[in-house]
Amino acid sequence: MNVLYFILPISLLFALGVIVVFIVSTLSGQWDDLETPAHRMLIDDEHEPTGERT
Amino acid sequence: MPRSFSEADFCCGGCAAAWEILHANGLDSYYALLASGDEKPVPVTPSGVDFGYLDDPAFRAAQARHDGRTMDFYLEGVHCAACVWLVEKLPSMVPGVDDARLDLGRARATVRLGEAGSFAQVAAQLDRLGYRPHAVREDEAARLQQAENRRLLMRIGVAATVTMNLMLLAIALYAGVAGELADIFTYLSAILFLPVLFYSAVPFYRSAWGAARSLKMSIDVPVVLGIAIGAAVSYWNLLAPATREHVYFDSLATLVFLLLGSRYLMRRAQESALARAGVLHNMLPASVRRWSADAGGFVSVPVESVRRGDRVEVRVGEVFPVDGRIVAGRTRINAAVLTGESRLQEAGENTPVFSGTVNEGAAVEVEVLASGAETRVGQIVAMVEEAQHRRPRTAAVADRIAGWFTLAVLVVGAATFLFWIPSGADRALNHVMALFIVTCPCALAMSAPVAMLVSMGRAARLGMIIKGPDVFEKLAAARTLYLDKTGTLTQGAYRVLRWEFSEPDEEPRLRRIAYELERRSNHPVARALLEDLLAPGSPPMGAPVPVTGAGERIGEGVYGEVDGVCYALRRDDAAGTDGAVESGVALLADERVVARIRLGDRLRDDAGAMIERLREAGMRPRILSGDSAAYVAAIAGQVGIVAEDRLAGETPESKQARLAADAGSVMVGDGANDSGALATAAVGIAVHGGMEISLRAADVFLTRPGLAGIATLVRGSRETMQVIRRNLLFSLVYNLIGAGLAVAGIMSPLGAAVLMPLSSFTILGSSVLGARSFR
Numbered sequence: 001m002n003v004l005y006f007i008l009p010i011s012l013l014f015a016l017g018v019i020v021v022f023i024v025s026t027l028s029g030q031w032d033d034l035e036t037p038a039h040r041m042l043i044d045d046e047h048e049p050t051g052e053r054t
Numbered sequence: 055m056p057r058s059f060s061e062a063d064f065c066c067g068g069c070a071a072a073w074e075i076l077h078a079n080g081l082d083s084y085y086a087l088l089a090s091g092d093e094k095p096v097p098v099t100p101s102g103v104d105f106g107y108l109d110d111p112a113f114r115a116a117q118a119r120h121d122g123r124t125m126d127f128y129l130e131g132v133h134c135a136a137c138v139w140l141v142e143k144l145p146s147m148v149p150g151v152d153d154a155r156l157d158l159g160r161a162r163a164t165v166r167l168g169e170a171g172s173f174a175q176v177a178a179q180l181d182r183l184g185y186r187p188h189a190v191r192e193d194e195a196a197r198l199q200q201a202e203n204r205r206l207l208m209r210i211g212v213a214a215t216v217t218m219n220l221m222l223l224a225i226a227l228y229a230g231v232a233g234e235l236a237d238i239f240t241y242l243s244a245i246l247f248l249p250v251l252f253y254s255a256v257p258f259y260r261s262a263w264g265a266a267r268s269l270k271m272s273i274d275v276p277v278v279l280g281i282a283i284g285a286a287v288s289y290w291n292l293l294a295p296a297t298r299e300h301v302y303f304d305s306l307a308t309l310v311f312l313l314l315g316s317r318y319l320m321r322r323a324q325e326s327a328l329a330r331a332g333v334l335h336n337m338l339p340a341s342v343r344r345w346s347a348d349a350g351g352f353v354s355v356p357v358e359s360v361r362r363g364d365r366v367e368v369r370v371g372e373v374f375p376v377d378g379r380i381v382a383g384r385t386r387i388n389a390a391v392l393t394g395e396s397r398l399q400e401a402g403e404n405t406p407v408f409s410g411t412v413n414e415g416a417a418v419e420v421e422v423l424a425s426g427a428e429t430r431v432g433q434i435v436a437m438v439e440e441a442q443h444r445r446p447r448t449a450a451v452a453d454r455i456a457g458w459f460t461l462a463v464l465v466v467g468a469a470t471f472l473f474w475i476p477s478g479a480d481r482a483l484n485h486v487m488a489l490f491i492v493t494c495p496c497a498l499a500m501s502a503p504v505a506m507l508v509s510m511g512r513a514a515r516l517g518m519i520i521k522g523p524d525v526f527e528k529l530a531a532a533r534t535l536y537l538d539k540t541g542t543l544t545q546g547a548y549r550v551l552r553w554e555f556s557e558p559d560e561e562p563r564l565r566r567i568a569y570e571l572e573r574r575s576n577h578p579v580a581r582a583l584l585e586d587l588l589a590p591g592s593p594p595m596g597a598p599v600p601v602t603g604a605g606e607r608i609g610e611g612v613y614g615e616v617d618g619v620c621y622a623l624r625r626d627d628a629a630g631t632d633g634a635v636e637s638g639v640a641l642l643a644d645e646r647v648v649a650r651i652r653l654g655d656r657l658r659d660d661a662g663a664m665i666e667r668l669r670e671a672g673m674r675p676r677i678l679s680g681d682s683a684a685y686v687a688a689i690a691g692q693v694g695i696v697a698e699d700r701l702a703g704e705t706p707e708s709k710q711a712r713l714a715a716d717a718g719s720v721m722v723g724d725g726a727n728d729s730g731a732l733a734t735a736a737v738g739i740a741v742h743g744g745m746e747i748s749l750r751a752a753d754v755f756l757t758r759p760g761l762a763g764i765a766t767l768v769r770g771s772r773e774t775m776q777v778i779r780r781n782l783l784f785s786l787v788y789n790l791i792g793a794g795l796a797v798a799g800i801m802s803p804l805g806a807a808v809l810m811p812l813s814s815f816t817i818l819g820s821s822v823l824g825a826r827s828f829r
Binding site for chain 1: 134135138139142156157158159160200203204207208211212215216218219222235238242246322
């Protein structure tokens, strides 16, 4: 069971990382609009030979 | 995949125009996206509003965001992926646009311009595409709301992460980890729980403290009591090796997480309902054309800058933006939003006009007497706001039960302690603690919000936007329902009621002639006739006939020659005003009447069915109208509402007074004249197409035409309340079983840990099954 002494701190660090990522994404407004992105992903990027995006 | 279209592929000229814009900009894949959805193409009718005022420097400074280049627009008619795509392609359609983003849920487009862009061009392009834009300001309240949402979400995130880690440790403990590892796991749980206790659960402390300070009971009081006692007991038990296994950190964290989550979802649902109500639906125009001596003509300016004494021009079909008097021109005015009277009023020079009413006749010039808050509509808005302010907040079901619940738990706790005290204070204390843990009101606190949330979501998909969760309870209890007439029970516009032909054989030919004569006219009667002639299911018209010398004489009618016979459509004063008929026109052939057409405001198609369903549900429908008794009687007779339930000739103030006197009743309306009553009623329902002020005043508004939603809403509300009562019953039964076991001293930590989530999930399941009418 000694492996637990090694795994526990790692899992806690991992949890801390998850919280940090979540807070950063919240503050950057990622969760403010939950509806539009679901539609936006339906839109394919068009391949334009000139390389210039409109 | 661009497809090629010919003129014949479009339902109307508007769609063809939209296609031309898209095609010219190389945006044909809109149609591929459109075809992938289940949306039906709708005719695009640009409003033709002059958006020049958007580039007015003063307006831009006041309306744009801090950088002066970004403006937010509310767009009418956005609803699918293709709309998102199209709006966000603005930079490639309008020169000078840097970026455009659309928030579909709130129908907000945020447009950022480059150095030389014009908001007027952006708005005009959006308008041509069929999304009528309204410039909106992202105000302070909205920013605070967003910040609060983010804070709440962070608390939920912390609670969720901690809860899952705590469960991991707790499962190991329940499974029988012993010795040094058990101690480590327990201590670790105690540390992990701290952020939940001091960060995530803070909103409950605030709300419970607020309730306690004002001596009110709320469901948050027992919740906080449960958290406080649970935490205290768990940390106390941590100190002594003998009791170390009796810690409840995982259960408490789960409680906080689930409650925060249900509250967050509730908040979002309510906000999206409020956001949809807070927009300018066919309310007053944002701009007016004001006479400018410098320009030598009428110039588009923001309505805020208009002053008393200014002269403005109002075209046909436009809403009067100010109160004033006509100084040039003759017209007809539809004042139904203010008076409830569906008949058009004749207006000439010196006739007073009121903002919110619609100019149906011809372009006129108006001298401004009052604008903004000083207008009649402005005063009604103030009245609505005051009524909403005064309305008492009623305690929700769960809050009412919370008081009794807390009391019961405390009493049973005291009794348990006294019962076990002979076998030692330690043991007695432990059993009381077990009691407090199992009776933690998680399921109780979730019973109502989750059920309401499910119903609100489903109702929204059926086109009923519910602004507050207390609507269900009030609607389920209501027994009387007041209906406005014009625009609510009826369609609120001139419609053809019937045709009378003197020679029935000639009918198709005469219909065709009437069509050809009225085709070019913009008169309300002409529009009603054309709509009736072209409506699906109306009798067929004959083959096209050539008309020569067609024309229109203002105030008289239209005329033209067919096969050497001079036909004319003229006002028919002999029509009288029997029943719902408000006016008539006659078709004459060489001055001989060949057909009479009766016009009036027609009942909505589903009005009768709705009233029938309301009666079945035990509601008493009454008509509350500003119109005269004769018209009210004609409409009421058609839906079988008896004389004592017909209230005619009401003013906005008297409508409000009636609703104030009849506590607990429901009001259904659409116009500004109903808005005071909507705000005063226990539940106010604004129908589709109502004025913005009525949407703001109402608790519920319908986003789809028709009245069928109202009966569904009443039934659904009752079912929702049944679900809530069922949930409360479930949670009380669970608490009773748990409390019984705890009092008897046979409740183990494992038992408590299993029972609590089980009760919560039962509630969730029961709520998701939900109200059947809304499905």
